[in-house]
Amino acid sequence: xxxxxxxxxxxxxxxxxxxxxxxxxxxxxxxxxxxxxxxxxxxxxxxxxxxxxxxxxxxxxxxxxxxxxxxxxxxxxxxxxxxxxxxxxxxxxxxxxxxxxxxxxxxxxx
Amino acid sequence: xxxxxxxxxxxxxxxxxxxxxxxxxxxxxxxxxxxxxxxxxxxxxxxxxxxxxxxxxxxxxxxxxxxxxxxxxxxxxxxxxxxxxxxxxxxxxxxxxxxxxxxxxxxxxxxxxxxxxxxxxxxxxxxxxxxxxxxxxxxxxxxxxxxxxxxxxxxxxxxxxxxxxxxxxxxxxxxxxxxxxxxxxxxxxxxxxxxxxxxxxxxxxxxxxxxxxxxxxxxxxxxxxxxxxxxxxxxxxxxxxxxxxxxxxxxxxxxxxxxxxxxxxxxxxxxxxx
Numbered sequence: 001x002x003x004x005x006x007x008x009x010x011x012x013x014x015x016x017x018x019x020x021x022x023x024x025x026x027x028x029x030x031x032x033x034x035x036x037x038x039x040x041x042x043x044x045x046x047x048x049x050x051x052x053x054x055x056x057x058x059x060x061x062x063x064x065x066x067x068x069x070x071x072x073x074x075x076x077x078x079x080x081x082x083x084x085x086x087x088x089x090x091x092x093x094x095x096x097x098x099x100x101x102x103x104x105x106x107x108x109x110x
Numbered sequence: 111x112x113x114x115x116x117x118x119x120x121x122x123x124x125x126x127x128x129x130x131x132x133x134x135x136x137x138x139x140x141x142x143x144x145x146x147x148x149x150x151x152x153x154x155x156x157x158x159x160x161x162x163x164x165x166x167x168x169x170x171x172x173x174x175x176x177x178x179x180x181x182x183x184x185x186x187x188x189x190x191x192x193x194x195x196x197x198x199x200x201x202x203x204x205x206x207x208x209x210x211x212x213x214x215x216x217x218x219x220x221x222x223x224x225x226x227x228x229x230x231x232x233x234x235x236x237x238x239x240x241x242x243x244x245x246x247x248x249x250x251x252x253x254x255x256x257x258x259x260x261x262x263x264x265x266x267x268x269x270x271x272x273x274x275x276x277x278x279x280x281x282x283x284x285x286x287x288x289x290x291x292x293x294x295x296x297x298x299x300x301x302x303x304x305x306x307x308x309x310x311x312x313x314x315x316x317x318x319x320x321x322x323x324x325x326x327x328x329x330x331x332x333x334x335x336x337x338x339x340x341x342x343x344x345x346x347x348x349x350x351x352x353x354x355x356x357x358x359x360x361x362x363x364x365x366x367x368x369x370x371x372x373x374x375x376x377x378x379x380x381x382x383x384x
Contacts, residue, residue: 079254086247093241 015050031103188366277363312362
C-alpha cells in the first residue's frame, strides 16, 4: 500500500460521497428547481473526484500509453464540466420561461 | 376505441409470445445459429477480411446487403419527412425585432422584407432571446463533437463504432447548433439543398463501391476485387472497402438526421420552431 493507493481510495470515496448526496438530494428535494441543484453537483464534482481516482490509479505503471489514457479520462471530465452546468442552466431557464412557480414552504391559497 | 386498441395490442403481444416458444433456449449450443453461422464467423472472419472488429466484418461484409438497405431506409425516412412536411407557401406575416431597442415590427405586406443583420433580426411567436451562456458553450463544444463523430466513423473497422453511430453524432452537432442559436442560423449556414444532396450521395457511395466490384470481375459487394485500384497491402482491401462504405453511411445518416429535425421542428417552414 503506497501513497498512490491511499490517494486513489480517498478520491474514490469523495466521489462516492458526492454521488450518494446527489442521489439522495434528487429524491428528497421538494421541487423541480431545487432538484436540479444536486443533479448539477453530482455530475460535476462527483465525476471529477471519481475519474481523477481512476486516472491516478491508471498511472501506477507509468508509460506514454497510460499517460495518454489518463489524459483522455480528464478530457471526459472537462467536457462534463462544461456541458453539465450548461444543461442545468438551460433546463432552469426553460422552466422559468414556461412559468413554473418555485416551491415555497407556505401553502398556496386556492 | 381505447379498449379496442388495448385488445388488439394484447392479442398481438400474446401471439408474439406464443411464437417465441419455438425459439431455441437462451444460449443453447445446439441452436442453428450457434452450430453453423457463429462459429464460422468467429473462426474465419479475421483471416478472410483482416478486420479486427468482428461486428463490423459481419455487418458491412457478410451482411453487406442488409446494411445497404438500412442506409436506404434512413434515406427514405429523410425523404418522407421532406415530402410530407415541407411547406413552400410564402403567405406569412413577418415579425422583426429591432436589436438595440427591442421594438417588434409586424410586417403585414408579404412583399416587403427588411434586411436582417445587426439592426433587425427575425422573430416569431415562440421567440426566445438566445442565451449567452448556452451559445458560448455550444460554440466551444460543437467542433469537438464533430471531430469525435469523424473519429467514430474512421474507427468503425477497429473498434466499436461505424457509420451509423458517427453519422448520428455528427447530425446531433447540427441539432445542438439549431437549439443553441436558432433554426435560422443552421438553415442559413447549410442550405437545405446541400443536406438533400449529401443524403443521396451517402447512399450512392455505398452502392457505388458495391457496384464497382462488378466491372472488376467480382460479385456485388465483393470488396476483394477492388485491390488493383488501391495501392498497398491487398490482404487489407476488405477493411478499406468497409471503411469506404462506412463513410457513405455516415454522410447519409448525418444529412437525414438534419433533414428530419429541421422539417419536424418547424413544421416544414424552415424558419422557426423550438
